[in-house]
Amino acid sequence: MIQPKRLITAGGTLVCALGIGYFMQSGSQVPAGAGGQQVASASMVATEAAATMTDAAPVEVNDLALASAAPPTLPESPAIAELPAEPVVNAALEDIPLAEMPEEEAAPSFNCEHMLSAMAQAAAMVQLTLEAPCMVNERFTLHHNGMMFSMTTDMEGTAEFAVPALSENAVFIVAFANGEGAVANASVTSLEYYDRAVVQWKGQSGMQVHALEYGADYGEAGHVWADAARDESSAALGEGGFLTRLGDPELDQALIAEVYTFPSGVAKQGGDVTLSVEAEITAANCGRDVEAQSLQKSADGSLKVQDLVLAMPECDSVGDFLVLKNLLNDLKIAGN
Known part of the structure; x- marks a missing residue:
């Protein structure tokens, strides 16, 4: 909005400008040489213009300001709706049974149950299968x-191995270091036909079981030991014994066992079997x-x-062997 003071100033300036323009237009017709009259005429015109502005009716500032600042017309307020004559009664909502919320699914869990199965085999052997998925x-x-004897599970937590039974109602127990384990049993009715000799130790003892069947010497066909162990088929046929080595020698302080089996009850030939235990002197046991x-x-x-504590010779004897002939009893075989 233009202020009243600025409007007044603009109007006065316009009147003066019109007067001067009129004067300049009239003055242009004054002949040359009439300079004094030209100046006098200019003074008169200025005096008359001032008198004219003085006599003019003053502008009412208040009226101008009010006219310029008139507010816009506001829209009429909407009519207020009349309330109903009868009171409003709140109706109760009909009870609607809520839908059953879905049950939370149980979180998946790993089956950490350890299972050991046992199955009797030929030559009074038992095949064991261990399944321990959380014991990889x-x-x-x-x-x-x-x-x-000591062993380890594989990448899937399983292990399979055959064990010579030492009782007809054979019970086998697997024990882990954390106290967990598994148990299995098997009925081994053929055990009565077999003699068995076990030697077991811990760590790198260097021990070996040797059997000399029917008067055989070292290195001959009747010499049964770790490097000529045979298998259970020899015993099942009544031809001779076999050796089974149990345990993992790569483990630290592992429990190791060697088992010699001879088919005394079904042997085709009678005679003697000489049993001995040898201990090799090594850098680990000297x-x-x-x-x-x-x-x-x-x-x-x-x-x-029978328990044994053997003092091994000093390390300058590495490579030699100690022969223990009284740890196991020789076998007397009657032919069938």
């Missing part, structure tokens, strides 16, 4: 009638005491247990 690459100890244990099961079912 874990060390465990197998226990059976006093015999113990100058130390080696502990071992023997378990010998006869065909009549009896089990003989």
